[in-house]
Amino acid sequence: MADLTHIDESGAARMVDVSGKADTPREATATGRIAMSAEAATAIRAGNVKKGDVLGAARIAGIMAAKKTSDLIPLCHPLPLTGVTLELDADDSGVTATATVRTTHKTGVEMEALTAVSIALLTVYDMAKALDRTMVIGDVSLRAKSGGRAGDWAAE
Numbered sequence: 493m494a495d496l497t498h499i500d501e502s503g504a505a506r507m508v509d510v511s512g513k514a515d516t517p518r519e520a521t522a523t524g525r526i527a528m529s530a531e532a533a534t535a536i537r538a539g540n541v542k543k544g545d546v547l548g549a550a551r552i553a554g555i556m557a558a559k560k561t562s563d564l565i566p567l568c569h570p571l572p573l574t575g576v577t578l579e580l581d582a583d584d585s586g587v588t589a590t591a592t593v594r595t596t597h598k599t600g601v602e603m604e605a606l607t608a609v610s611i612a613l614l615t616v617y618d619m620a621k622a623l624d625r626t627m628v629i630g631d632v633s634l635r636a637k638s639g640g641r642a643g644d645w646a647a648e
Contacts, residue, residue, distance in 0.1 A: 507567045513598040518639030520593050522605035524632035526613045527586040532624040536616070537582045543619040547580045550589070550619070554578040554612030558593050558604040568603050571595050578608055580616075586627075587616050590635075600640050606632060 500506045536546045543549075555576045562570035575594040580587055591608035593601040613629045620627065636646040 505567060507569070508599075510569065510598040513641075515596050515598055516639050517596050518594065518600045518637070520600060520602040520605040520637040521590065521635045522602070522609045522633065523588065523590045523635050524609040524613050524629065525586055525588045526616050526627050526629045528620065528627040529624040530584055532620050532627065533582060533584055533586060535623055536587065536620060541620055542622065546616055546619045547582060547587070550580055550587075550612040550615040551578045553615040554589065554591055554608040557611035558591065558601075558608040561604045561607045564607060565603055569599050571597050571599065571601060571604065573601070573604065576604070576608060578612055580612065587613070589613055589616075600637055602634050602637055606634060 497508045535541050539545060555578055557564070558576045559573060562568045573593060573595050575592075577592045579590045581590075589609045589612045591605045591612070593604040593608065595601050609632055610629075613632070617627050617629060633647065636644075638644040
């Protein structure tokens with residue numbers, strides 16, 4: 493188990509000590525999608541959902557979630573985020589969320605970007621579930637990251 497960074501020599505979970513790392517600029521982008529009926533998608537795009545502005549609420553929820561990631565995911569470091577953007581693209585069959593998170597710190601922001609996307613999509617579901625209870629959240633994935641010892645990475 494020595495190769496697992498969140499497991500100590502005895503097999504117990506631990507938070508990785510990053511105190512020896514340098515603060516460097518880091519960025520991560522994640523994306524995900526919620527598929528839904530044409531009726532629900534049309535209502536969201538038109539702003540005709542009884543609960544209110546679905547995309548506005550989802551954007552705020554995703555940004556707030558990125559800031560709270562260490563409260564939600566065990567062993568995740570609390571990070572001083574320097575930027576969070578969340579784009580929501582509604583089309584005829586659903587909504588695609590793309591989050592980009594930035595910091596200058598000792599560890600990356602991949603989990604924050606993934607959390608932002610996930611919570612934004614859950615918020616879309618919550619606000620539109622009266623129109624379509626069969627919505628499906630999926631394809632949540634890291635698309636790119638930069639900074640840190642591992643360097644830059646992008647999905648193909």
